[in-house]
Structure formats: C-alpha cells, structure tokens
Amino acid sequence: MSSALSLKKVTPENVKAACALRIRPEQEKVVAPVVMSLAEAYASPETAWPRVVFDGAELVGFVMGGFEPDCPVDAFRCGIWRLNIAAGHQGKGYGRFAVEAVCAEARRRGQRRVTVMWLPHEHGPEEFYLRLGFRPTGETMGGQVIGELWLS
Numbered sequence: 001m002s003s004a005l006s007l008k009k010v011t012p013e014n015v016k017a018a019c020a021l022r023i024r025p026e027q028e029k030v031v032a033p034v035v036m037s038l039a040e041a042y043a044s045p046e047t048a049w050p051r052v053v054f055d056g057a058e059l060v061g062f063v064m065g066g067f068e069p070d071c072p073v074d075a076f077r078c079g080i081w082r083l084n085i086a087a088g089h090q091g092k093g094y095g096r097f098a099v100e101a102v103c104a105e106a107r108r109r110g111q112r113r114v115t116v117m118w119l120p121h122e123h124g125p126e127e128f129y130l131r132l133g134f135r136p137t138g139e140t141m142g143g144q145v146i147g148e149l150w151l152s
C-alpha cells in the first residue's frame, strides 16, 4: 500500500472525479453508485460522513460513514454506509484504509462498535469484511447481512 494515501472531504474540486468512480460491472448490484450516496449525504448532512480516498493526486475510492448514536435502528448508529474502490485499484489495501478511517472517526466520536451491511452475492464484499474482523451479528435487514466490529 502506498504511503501517499489520504482521506479528503468531498469538495467542488474533487466531486466530479468522485462521481466518475466506477467499480467492476459485476459488483454494481452490491453497492449504490457514488452519485446516489452523495445525494443521500446531501439529504442527511447531520449523519452522513462521505469521504474520498486519494493515492497521491489520484482519486481511488469513496467511503461513507454514518453516525447517528441515538437512532432506534442499531445498525444505523455507527457504521459504514458505502464503500466503493475503483475497479482498477482494488486489492491494493485502499478498502482497508477506508474502513480504518471510519473506525478512527468512530473512536474519535467515543464509539466502540462499527457496523456494516452487505448483500450476500458472489461478487459481494463478505470475505473482505470478514478479513478485516467484522462478524455477522446473526441479524439481517432487507436481505443484507449485518456485520459488527468491536474497536480496541
């Protein structure tokens, strides 16, 4: 993994590149496109935490955390809402970097547990999240597995 990795807010300078980010075609069923996530972030500015991942000057990924500690739905209190790593840049540690950034933000907010939901799918991210230490809670929502990670 490159040492030039950084996480940035979405700005007028990088928003077009963020919207142009594409995952692999066979993965498109498992996560919303960035443009949809940014529209949702616009509608939920208090809870959505959208960020872009750069390697040097190149935008390689998008991640959106969600933080709503008082939400009645447990899976929406502190978690990863979206994660998209560009097709040509997968398998280089950028996804791990993005998840760790959400975890760091969660810790900063005093949280100890991060959740994520994934669709069981042959091209889905289940193995990735398991590799990073997430474990299924045993619950599902809308056909998606709910995973949790306790922060140390």
Ligand SMILES: CC(C)(COP(=O)(O)OP(=O)(O)OC[C@H]1O[C@@H](n2cnc3c(N)ncnc32)[C@H](O)[C@@H]1OP(=O)(O)O)[C@@H](O)C(=O)NCCC(=O)NCCS
Residues within 6 Å of the ligand: 023, 024, 027, 030, 031, 081, 082, 083, 084, 085, 086, 089, 090, 091, 092, 093, 094, 095, 096, 097, 116, 117, 118, 123, 124, 125, 127, 128, 131, 132
């Ligand atoms: C899933 C996704 C985010 C992973 O990002 P990535 O940058 O390719 O993953 P990383 O390179 O950071 O991988 C981290 C670890 O997970 C492992 N991993 C990643 N994808 C894996 C897979 N499909 N199967 C098994 N292991 C996998 C890597 O081998 C690596 O392990 P290591 O650190 O021990 O070497 C990326 O493939 C993606 O954007 N997929 C399409 C969209 C998606 O599914 N988003 C999640 C929606 S909830």
